[in-house]
Amino acid sequence: MTALRLPSTLTNAQATACLQQLQAGLAQLPAGSPAVVDASALAVFDSAALAVLLECRRTALAAGQVFQVAGLPAAAASLARLYGVDAMLQAA
Template identity: 70%
Template sequence: MLSLPSTLTHDQAQACLQQLQASLAQLPAGAAVQIDASGLAVFDSSALAVLLGCRRAAMAAGRPLQMRGLSAPVLSLARLYGVDGLLQTAG
């Protein structure tokens, strides 16, 4: 399972996305990608960009993706931007 940091704002977004994409690429072929967002405490809309970037990378690799631990504030921001339907959640 890949995890988001506790702080994910514009300043951390690019490095975080690159790290997650590199980790995703190292998963065994066909393995599902699970992203744990339960530790995410400080964020802005850049966190959504990171999550959507991971979604694109997983789709391009033909891997299923599940997001875990998305807090109510993150989901609320995703609804505000109209991308909540793109973030598949589990648990």
């Protein structure tokens, strides 16, 4: 299983470029393989990081893939709970 990786910094300033890179990676995954995003490097982020993950989830589900997030830092998981989207970011 190949995991796509989030950068250490993912704020509004990096969101578009990061999303484009992740979507390109999702498109290269073999059909039926899980789409796993490794968030363990994420250190500096804002709500844009959640938006990127949710858009990746939408893209993966539209392609028939299972979407999972690995290594989501506690602070990011807390932000996801605050926004009520934590259940959408299933842990790998």
